[in-house]
Amino acid sequence: MLPILKNSFHQVFRAHFLLLIVSINAALILLLLLLNALSLGESQRIFYDVGLSFLEISHICLVLFLGHEIISKEAEQRTLYLLFVRPISRYNIILGKFLGFSSILVISFFVQLLFIICSFLIFxxxxxEKFLMASVGVFLTxxxxxxxxxxxxxxxxRSLIIFATLAVYIIGHSSYSLLEYALASHNGILEYIAKVFVVIxxxxxxxNIKNTVGTPIIVDFGVFGIGMLGILAYLLAIGIVTGFIFSRRSFDNV
Structure with a gap:
């Protein structure tokens, strides 16, 4: 599994994305300077909103536009078969791919968060504590x-992967709101759909507590912790399902 992890790490690292992250962070600092001049006393809330949103959006883009290549691109180029002939189980291959790209996410996330924290200190x-916990929530997302x-x-x-992932992101943020609306409006069909979304x-x-940072809103960190455990359990479950399917799928028709 370790060679797969290293290969996935270098595969993404060669794309020079970390250099792009540094460039984007430089642009972020310039943006914060501009917002500081235009915020008229509301710079604290604006800085928190922009920093956390920027942190999330940039890493979602990293996942969408580079993450899918570690499987689908190798399947198209048939280089995935070079891994299949090695004495490595397919479960370890998919786990190595996940951990390799996740290590890139950790490094990129830490670098960008450091830029944001330094900019906050400058201003x-x-x-x-809410900002730090919100950052943890962004990373888990x-x-x-x-x-x-x-x-x-x-x-x-491959053509549907990005759109399907974005759909999950949108539904994941709105499924419980949809369920509350369905219950309030007594719409049976919508309630059933919402419950399916909540389960799947x-x-x-x-x-997601980004909107509470810089405000007097009190966050129940116990509830937040339960939410984190739920996300980790979901990640484990989908990892097991992914490994099961990957271990049995043929990529001959890709």
């Missing part, structure tokens, strides 16, 4: 989204 903004994308790499054509898709809204 004398406090690094609150990105990780579970990569787990979902890896699942789609195994079961869907991850509850990303449970770990």
């Amino acid at each position: 004398n903004l406090p690094i609150s 990105v990780e579970v989204l990569f787990g979902v994308l890896l699942f789609f790499c195994v079961v869907l054509p 898709f991850p509850n990303l809204n449970a770990i």
Whole structure:
């Protein structure tokens, strides 16, 4: 599994994405400077919103546009078969792919978060507990989204992977709101659909506390912790399913 992990890491690292991350972070600091000049006393809330949103969006883009290549591109180029002939189980192959790309996510996330924290210190903004927990929520969102994308790499054509992953992201943030609306409106069909969404898709809204940072809103970290455990359990479950399908699928018709 370790050689697969290293190969996946170098495969993404060669794409020079970390250099792009540094460039984007430089642009982020310039944006924060501009917002500081235009915010009229509301810079603290704006900085938190922009920083966390930027952190999430950039890593979702990393997952969508580079993550799917570690399986689907190798399947198309038939280089995946070079791994199959090795004395490595397919479960270890998919686990190595996941851990290899996740290590890239960890490095990229840490570098970008460091840029954001440094910019906050420059503008004398406090690094609150809510901000740190919101950052953890963002990272778990990105990780579970990569787990979902890896699942789609195994079961869907390459052209549908990005759209399907984005759909999961949107539904994961809105499924419980949809269920509440269905219950309030007494719509049986919509309620059934919402319950299916709640069961199948991850509850990303449970770990989304970005909007509370910089506000007097009190966050129940116990509930947040339960949400984190739920996301980790979902990630484990979809990883097991992905490994099971990957171990039995033939890629001859890709």
